[in-house]
Amino acid sequence: MQKNNEAWNSFFSLLKLKKDGKLPHMDHISPPRYWKDRENKKRKRILMVRQDRYEVDEENHKIILKDFHMEIDFVR
Incomplete structure (x- = not known):
């Protein structure tokens, strides 16, 4: 995210x-x-995604995106 911010700030x-x-x-x-x-x-x-806009459910191996009402599976 920092790299993206730097690019836009430079622009x-x-x-x-x-x-x-x-x-x-x-x-x-x-x-x-x-x-x-x-x-x-x-x-x-x-x-x-900003840090406070998602949760990690390690038990079910999902990332929950609050603003998008989505759950993304991840492998451990």
Whole structure:
């Protein structure tokens, strides 16, 4: 999650610099791109969930996502 936050913070900082006319050597800025698997070049499916928005049920091997009303099985 930290990596994602850093990418977006950098993007918004560059937008502010561009607006102020102080953008360094680059002409074009764009939002962060999707994360890709380096081996097969396909996008990774990533769902970022804040720590207080899920529970782990170790007895039934499930992750419970509160906001999405979902349960995801996991293997131990």
